[in-house]
Every structure is written in structure tokens, then in C-alpha cells.
Amino acid sequence: MSPTKQKWTGVLLVLAPLVMICLSLFIGRYPITADMVFKVLASRVLSLNSTIPDVYDTLIWEIRMPRAILGAVVGGALAISGAAFQGLFRNPLVSSGILGVSHGAGFGASMAIIIFHNNAWAVYPSAFIFGMIAVLLSYMIGRIYNTTPTIMLVLGGVIVSSVFAALISFAKYVADPYEQLPTIVFWLMGSLASARYQDILIAGLPMMVGVAGLLAIRWRINVLSMGDKEAHSLGVNVAADKAIVIACATLATAAAVCVSGIIGWVGLIMPHIARMMVGNDNRLLIPASFAAGAFFLVLVDNLGRIITSSEMPLGILTALVGGPFFVWLLKKTRAGGW
Amino acid sequence: MTLIKIMDAEFAYDKNIVFTGVNLQINSGELFCLLGPNGCGKTTLLDCMLGVSKLSRGSIYLAGKNTCDFASGELARHMAYVPQSHNQTFPYKVLDIVKMGRTAYTGRFSAPVAADVDIARESLKIVGLLGMAGRPYTQLSGGETQLVMIARALAQKTPVILMDEPTSHLDFKHEMVVLETIVELVRNMGVTIVMATHFPNHAFYFDNNGLDTRVGLMHNHSLQKIGTAEQVITEENIESIYRVQAKMLCYDVEQHQAVKQLMPIKTLDRNND
16 A cells, blocks of 8 residues: 555544544434534534524534444444454454453343343443453453463353353343333344433543553554464563453443443444455554444444434444445455455 | 573473473574474474473573573564464565564564564565565465565574474475575574474485584484484484385585485385275
8 A cells, every 4th residue: 555545544534433423413303404503513612602592502512412422432442342353363253242241241231220220320330340241251261271272262252142141131031021121122232322421431431441552552463463372482472462452352342332232243344344444454453443433333323313213223223234244345355365 | 502402301281291301402503403203292392492382391491591581572582483384364464474573672562663674674585575575465375475484583583593394385396495595594694493394305405505404303202313414314213213214315416515315215014904
């Protein structure tokens, strides 16, 4: 890739999510003209004293704006973790949920919904903590032989995921079918509909730590993807670096899942879009994945608000958009480098 | 000068002894060929030297220091490794792969700098693949991939390079290309190479090219014979260890003095039923 092309790709990756966030301010069920959106934006940015109805101001600044921002950081966090795990596990078909974080968080949320009656202050921490516990369990299974061979970690993730999937089913089984069960089901399908600034603040810190950690260690992921033996001979403390990548990716994913529910496909597919744009060097791929994920999730959320009158859950749409795309990707990559 | 010193080394898992009582000294500037039948423990011995596996008894010294006392990055500044066959995953560019040889000189949270890229390009030039620097390495042939692995090891700038059967998957020509590259490394750059191989003639090839070559023959869980190619690879030793009847040939090629090769004739006491 020539330096100029690389530069323009970079500009595109920075601008695309920002443009999509701006676009999402104009989209939604409540009828508000584009003209009015500009006025609302201008009145706050330029602190004009205007006669804009409060409902418009609230709609743009308190509902659409936080929702778009949350969508962007959640999408970015899922995609960046997916890219890191793909490198770490040397497998392009791995996603951010490989070590069971989604199922763990799903169980944590379901349990909190049943016990604490869908109190957000219980659901978030419970989802987050159980997401972390799931990954910790997978990691401990992976360490049975005192090392962390990739295949053992994957097996650990499969085992832990299926156990938590069963526990989610159990939670659904015992939940009150009129109040709690629908809440659980909707939570598991993923949504940004209830996004407020407080969600961004709650989930922001662990997400920021995770994303920053992955950005910092991103070149090492190249070396880790050479396999344990080669990485060791190249001078990497394999166990320590693997643990750092897993911890960062898990923080980011668990925080994303706890505010938005289970949103599949982003962590699998967006790293591949980024690969096509910037190549496989994780030094570029990791930040590009964040941008691509941020763009994609806001896009899908916007689509969800446009195509149906009642909002379609995100998890459904990401899979509906992501599935066919992935087939196309498989076809295309067979002709490509791998 | 002794660079590597292996003392009374033993490796066992559960109760299976892979090798035991291995004593070996490898000198600076030497090419040491590790020979032996399949499963005799060559790869395990290399793994122990690399620190991937831990000896169950004994110790390995590198430049006078026990390899167990090296930090992970420090060992990689003394000893590089060329794998038998590299498992390709993502289509990294050739230069990106060679840059990974600079890991031991790069902080955990940083990436190689311009000086590292220069070293990587220089290493690619030595193996003759600088023209392919920008290509995805998944598109290279097996022989070229192996040369990239050698370039990556060179970029580590280590006095020692370990190679585990570096030619085992290569065609006739690329085997020679890799062997010639190894000769250049030892002769021109003074690298010490420890190489596990299945082919006794590799040792003769290096010997014929005037390298300071020694051979260790592993069998029955230990290093049974150590010496020059001529001392170790004899018709008797090959017959007793491999159960292969072989004939030593000596002939003149162009201006070279006598070139030696071992010619296999037939296997002995093979199970035919």
C-alpha cells in the first residue's frame, strides 16, 4: 500500500464513524426535521438563546447523541477485542466471545433481572462480573497444564460458554413469563435503546482501559500470532503477554456487553473489514478495527430505527447483515492470501 | 571458545526419558549437526536449549550463564531459532515477518523503529529476498518461507542460531539454497549454528565447504557419538544406529579436493511381515 493511499485510508477510518454518529442524530421515530436538528445542535454549541422546544433539545442531546456515542464505543470495543483474539488464537474465525464473556455476561444479566427486577444498577455490574468470571474460568481451564496452549484456551471457552448457556436457559425457565422473561430475552438480543450518558460513564472506564491496553500492546500481537514456540524464541514472555491481551480484550468486551446486551458478529466481521483496508499488521489493524466496529454498529443501529416502526433488536440485525456478508467474505478470501 | 555447554542433561515427561546424560560443548563459529533417527530427542534437546522445555536434570550454559537465568527477552538476544516448518496464519508481509526478529530489542508496548526496519531489510538482502519484502509471505514457496525464517533469525543479531531440520520440506534446489545460505552465515558472519537434520550428507556438505563442522549422533536416549563428520558418520555407526547398510564415497568435483558423501545401500533386518 502506497503512503498516500495509507493516509487516505486512515482519514476515512477516522471520519466514517464520526459521520455516522452525526447522521444518527437525524434518524429516529420521532418526527423532527433536519432543519430543526441543525438548530438544536447550533443552539447548544454556540450557546444561543433560542426558542427551541425542550422536547427537541432533549431528544437530540439526551437520547440520540448518547445512543450514537455508546453504539460507537461498544462497536469499537467488540471489534478491537475480536481483532486481538484473532491474532492471539491465530485463527481468523475467532470473535470477542471466544472465551465465554458473552454467555457469562448474559447469565449475570438474567440473574440480576430475576433477583433485582431489572434494576440497571444491579444488571450492569452482574453482567460485567459474570462476563469476567467466565473468561477467568476459561483461562484457568486453559492453564491446566501450567502453560496456556491455544487449543486448551479454546476448549476452555467452549466448555464455559456452554455451561453458561445452560444457566441462561435455566434462568429463562424459572423467570416470571410476563415480566422477567421478555426482559431477559430482549436483553440477550442486544439493544442500545436505553442508552444514557450514565451508561457511557459506567461502561467507559473499563472499556477505555481495555482498548488502551490493546492499542499499547498491539504490535506484540503480531509476534504472539507466530505461535507459542516461535514467539518465545523471538523474546516474548508468552504467558504474561497472552494474559495482558486476554485481560484487556475481556475488560472491553464485558463492559460493552453489560450496557448493550449480546451483539454478535461485530467482533468477528469488523476485524476482517479492517484487514481488507489496512492489511494484517496489528499495528494498523487494531486501531482500524476499532474504527470499523464503531462505524458498523452505529450504522446497524440507524438501520434498525429506519426499517421497522418498532425497533429491531441489534443482535438480530448484526447477524442478518453480517451473515450474508460473511459468506461473501469467505468466497472472497479463498481467492485472497489465505 | 566454548559458547554452549550442556552438562548431564536429561529430559523426561511423566516417566518417559527422552534423553539422558547428554554432555556437549559447542564452540564459537562452529556448525554442529545433530543427527539421529526419528524420535531420538533432537527436537526436544533444541527445545530445552531454547527454554521452551525445561530439563528435568542437568543444565545448559550459554556464554557462561545458565539458560534458566536468562530473562525471556535476553535469551532471544543470544540465540535465535529457525523452525522446521512455519505454520502460516495471517498473510503478513515478508518484511513484517522479518521485523519480528527485532522483538527482543523492542519494548512490550512499542513497535520496531526505523533502525529495526533497516536491520530487517539487511537480513532479507543476505538471504536474497529483499525484492519480496512487500509480498504477503503466504504466497511464497516453502523454500522461500524457510529463507524468510532464516532472515528473521538473522535480524535477532544473535551469536547462535538453532535450526530444526530446516530443509525437511524443501525441494532439491531449495535444500541447496538453504544449505548454501547456512554456509555463508557461518563463514562470513561468524554465526554459530546448531542444526538438527535427518541427512548425514548435510554434515559432509558443510565439511566439504570448509566449515568447522562437528556431528553429534543421538540414539537410545543419549548423545552417543560426538566428533567430526568423518569420525562420527562411518559405515559402522550408520549400520549400528540406523540399521542401514551404507557406503562411503569419495570423489573429486572440479577444483575441490576430495568430496565425501554417504551412499545408502539397503536397510537391514527390516520387518517384512
